[in-house]
Amino acid sequence: MSSNNKRCSSGILSTAQTQSLVSFQQHATLSRSKTCSFTSPTTSRSKPERLQPLVTNKNSQLNNEALPDDVDNLHPAMVSELCLHTRGLSTIPSLSQFSKLQILDLSCNNLIRIENLKNLSNLRELKLYGNKIERIENLECLTQLQILQLQFNEIQSIGLGLICLTRLQSLRIDSNKLSIIKPEEVLKLAQLKILDISNCTIEHLDFINTLSSIVELRACHCNLKILPNQFRNLRNLIDVDLSNNELNNIASLKTLLSLRILRLANNHIQDIQVISFLVHLNELDLSNNKINSLPNSFEKLIDLQCLNVSHNRINSWNNISVLHHMSSLFILNLNGNSLLSQVENFIEKVSELCPTLEVINDISLKTDDSTANPSASDEQLMSIDKELKEVDQTLEKSIAVIQAQFDVIFNDLQKLNTSNHDSKQDKELMNNNFLESNDSNKKSMHRLFQALTFSEENYQSADQETNDV
Numbered sequence: 001m002s003s004n005n006k007r008c009s010s011g012i013l014s015t016a017q018t019q020s021l022v023s024f025q026q027h028a029t030l031s032r033s034k035t036c037s038f039t040s041p042t043t044s045r046s047k048p049e050r051l052q053p054l055v056t057n058k059n060s061q062l063n064n065e066a067l068p069d070d071v072d073n074l075h076p077a078m079v080s081e082l083c084l085h086t087r088g089l090s091t092i093p094s095l096s097q098f099s100k101l102q103i104l105d106l107s108c109n110n111l112i113r114i115e116n117l118k119n120l121s122n123l124r125e126l127k128l129y130g131n132k133i134e135r136i137e138n139l140e141c142l143t144q145l146q147i148l149q150l151q152f153n154e155i156q157s158i159g160l161g162l163i164c165l166t167r168l169q170s171l172r173i174d175s176n177k178l179s180i181i182k183p184e185e186v187l188k189l190a191q192l193k194i195l196d197i198s199n200c201t202i203e204h205l206d207f208i209n210t211l212s213s214i215v216e217l218r219a220c221h222c223n224l225k226i227l228p229n230q231f232r233n234l235r236n237l238i239d240v241d242l243s244n245n246e247l248n249n250i251a252s253l254k255t256l257l258s259l260r261i262l263r264l265a266n267n268h269i270q271d272i273q274v275i276s277f278l279v280h281l282n283e284l285d286l287s288n289n290k291i292n293s294l295p296n297s298f299e300k301l302i303d304l305q306c307l308n309v310s311h312n313r314i315n316s317w318n319n320i321s322v323l324h325h326m327s328s329l330f331i332l333n334l335n336g337n338s339l340l341s342q343v344e345n346f347i348e349k350v351s352e353l354c355p356t357l358e359v360i361n362d363i364s365l366k367t368d369d370s371t372a373n374p375s376a377s378d379e380q381l382m383s384i385d386k387e388l389k390e391v392d393q394t395l396e397k398s399i400a401v402i403q404a405q406f407d408v409i410f411n412d413l414q415k416l417n418t419s420n421h422d423s424k425q426d427k428e429l430m431n432n433n434f435l436e437s438n439d440s441n442k443k444s445m446h447r448l449f450q451a452l453t454f455s456e457e458n459y460q461s462a463d464q465e466t467n468d469v
Contacts, residue, residue, distance in 0.1 A: 076100070084109070085127075092116045107131070107149070114138045129153070129172070136161025143167065151175045151196070158185040167191055174198040174218070183207045198222065198241075209233055220244045220263070227252040243267070243285065250274060264289070265308070276300050287311055287333070293319030303328055310361075311336030317343075323354040330358045 081103040082095070089109040095101065096119040104123060108130035117123070118141050125147040133153040139145070139161055147170045148162075155176040162168065166188050178200040186192070187210050195211065196218040203223045208214070209230030216239040224245040231252035238258055243265040250264065254274045261283045262275070269289040275281070276297035283306040291312040298304075305328055314320060314337040323329065332350065340346045350360050358365055 095120060117142065135159065140164045146170065148172070158182075160185070162186060163188050165189065170194040172196045174200065176200055178202055180204075181207045183210050186210055204228065206230065212236070215239070217241070231256070253278070273297060279303070282306065284308070287336075294322050296322050298322045299325035301326060305329060306331040308333040309337070310334060313337070314339050317349070317353075320353070323350070326354060327356055329354055330356055332357055332360055333362065335361050 076097040077100060079098050080100055082098060082101055083105040085105045086108045089106065089111060091113070092106060092111060092115055094116045095104070096116075099119055100122055101120055102122055103125045104117075104120070105127040107127045111128065111131040111133055114128065114133060114136065115138050117126075117138060121141055121144060123142050123145055126142065126145060127149045129149045129151045131153055133150065133155060136150065136155060136158055143164060144167060145165050146167055148165065148168060149172045151172045152175045155173065155178060157178065158173070158181060162171075162185065168189055169191055171189070171192060171194070174196045175198070178197065179202060181197070181202065183206065186207055189211060191213055192211050193213055193215040195214055195216070198218050198220045199222075201223055202219070203225060205219065205224065206228050208217075208228065212233065213236060214234060215236050217234075217237060218241045220241045220243040222245055224242065224247055226249060227242075227247065229252055232255045234256060236258060237256050239261040240253075240256070240259060241261075241263040243263045245267055247264065247267040248269055250269060250272070251274050253259070253262070254277050256278060258280065259278045260280060262278065262281060263283075263285040265285045265287040267289055269286065270291060272286060272291060273295050275284065276295060277300075279300050279302065281301055281304050284301075284304060285308045287308045287310040289312055291309060291314065293314060293316070294309065299322055304326060307326075307329060310333040314334070317339055319339070320334070323332070332354065334340060334346075334350065343349050347360050347363060347365070351357055351365060
C-alpha cells in the first residue's frame with residue numbers, strides 16, 4: 001500500500017472476536033440477532049476496499065530510539081497495558097522495564113521489524129497491525145501470548161516466527177502478501193481457536209489439519225480452488241467464512257457437525273447436498289453461486305434461521321418446495337433468481353410456502369396482531385387498558401357536568417354585575433337631579449328675595465316722596 005494510513009485497519013473488530021473465545025466453547029444455538037449478519041447480497045467478486053484508520057493521536061513523531069516522555073515517566077510495575085498506536089514509530093523502543101505488561105499496542109506506525117520485546121514474558125496481547133513488517137521474528141520470549149494481530153503488513157511467509165507461541169489462541173494475519181502457509185509453520189499452535197488469513201493469495205489450506213482446536217476460520221478473498229480432505233478432522237469449527245474464492249466442491253465440509261455459521265458467497269458451487277449434514281447450522285450464505293435448487297434434504301436443517309441464496313440459477317418454484325419443512329427459518333433472500341419473475345406477488349407466495357418467515361429479500365413482513373392469540377400477560381394488559389378507558393369516560397362526563405355548572409354560575413354573576421351597574425347609574429342620576437333641583441330652588445328663592453327687597457325699597461321711596469309733599 002502507498003501509505004501507512006491505508007495499512008491501518010480496524011483492530012477493534014478483532015478484539016471483539018477474541019472476546020468470544022470462551023463463549024465458543026459453550027456455544028449453543030445462536031440468537032437471531034447474533035446469527036444473521038447478511039442483509040443484502042454481495043454481487044461483486046472484487047475485494048472490498050480497506051478501511052481508513054481513525055487517527056486518534058495527532059502528536060508529532062516521537063524519538064524512535066527511546067521511550068517518549070509520557071511513557072518513560074510511568075512506573076513500570078504499575079503498567080499492564082501500553083498503547084503506542086499511531087505514534088509515528090519506525091522502530092520499537094526498549095520496553096524491557098515493563099516486565100508486567102500484558103497488552104501492547106504498536107499498531108498503525110511505520111515499523112519494519114519486530115524487536116525489543118525481550119523480557120515481556122507476561123504479555124498476553126500484541127497488536128502490530130497496520131505497519132510495514134516483512135518478517136515474523138523475535139517473538140520467542142512471548143511464551144504467554146494469546147492474541148496476535150499482524151494484519152495489513154508486508155509479510156510474505158510465516159517461517160519459524162510462531163514456533164514458540166504455544167499458547168496462542170487468536171491470530172490475525174490477513175491482508176498480507178502470504179501465498180502459502182506450511183504445516184510446520186503452525187505446528188505448535190495447538191491451542192489456536194481463531195484464524196484469519198483473508199485477503200491473501202493463498203491457494204490451498206493443507207496446513208489446516210495441524211490446527212485441531214480451531215473454532216473460527218476466515219479465509220475469504222483468497223484464491224482457494226479446492227478444500228483439503230483435512231477439513232474433515234476440524235470437528236470444533238463453529239464459524240467458517242470461505243466467501244469470494246474459486247470453490248466448486250465443498251464435500252470436505254460434510255463432517256463439520258458443530259458448524260453454526262457458514263459463508264460460501266461468490267464461488268462456483270453447484271452441488272449443495274452435503275450441507276444437509278450440518279444439522280446445527282443457524283446461518284447459511286450461498287449467494288452468487290451456480291445453484292439450481294434447494295435439495296429436499298435441507299429439511300434436516302431444523303436450526304437454520306437465515307438463508308441467503310440470492311443471485312443463483314433457481315428458475316422453478318418446485319426447486320424450493322423444501323422451504324415448507326424448514327420451520328425455524330425466518331430470514332430468506334431469493335433476489336436475483338429467475339423464479340421470482342414468474343409470479344406477480346412473489347412475497348405472498350414465498351410466505352405461504354414458509355409461514356415462519358419474517359423477512360423476505362430484505363423486506364420485513366408485517367404481522368396482524370389482532371389475529372394473534374393473546375397470552376395471559378396480554379389479556380391482563382388489555383383488561384387494564386379497558387378499565388382505564390372506562391375511567392377516562394367517567395372523568396370526561398364529570399368534567400362536562402362541572403363545566404356546565406360553571407357556565408351557569410358565570411352567567412349569573414355577569415347578570416348580577418350588570419344589575420349592580422344599572423342601579424349605580426340610577427343613584428347617580430337621582431343625586432344629580434336632586435342637586436340640580438336644589439340649585440333651582442336656591443335660584444328661585446334668591447329671585448323672590450330680590451323681588452321682595454326691590455318692592456320694599458320702592459315702597460319706602462314712594463312713602464318718602466308723599467311726606468315731602
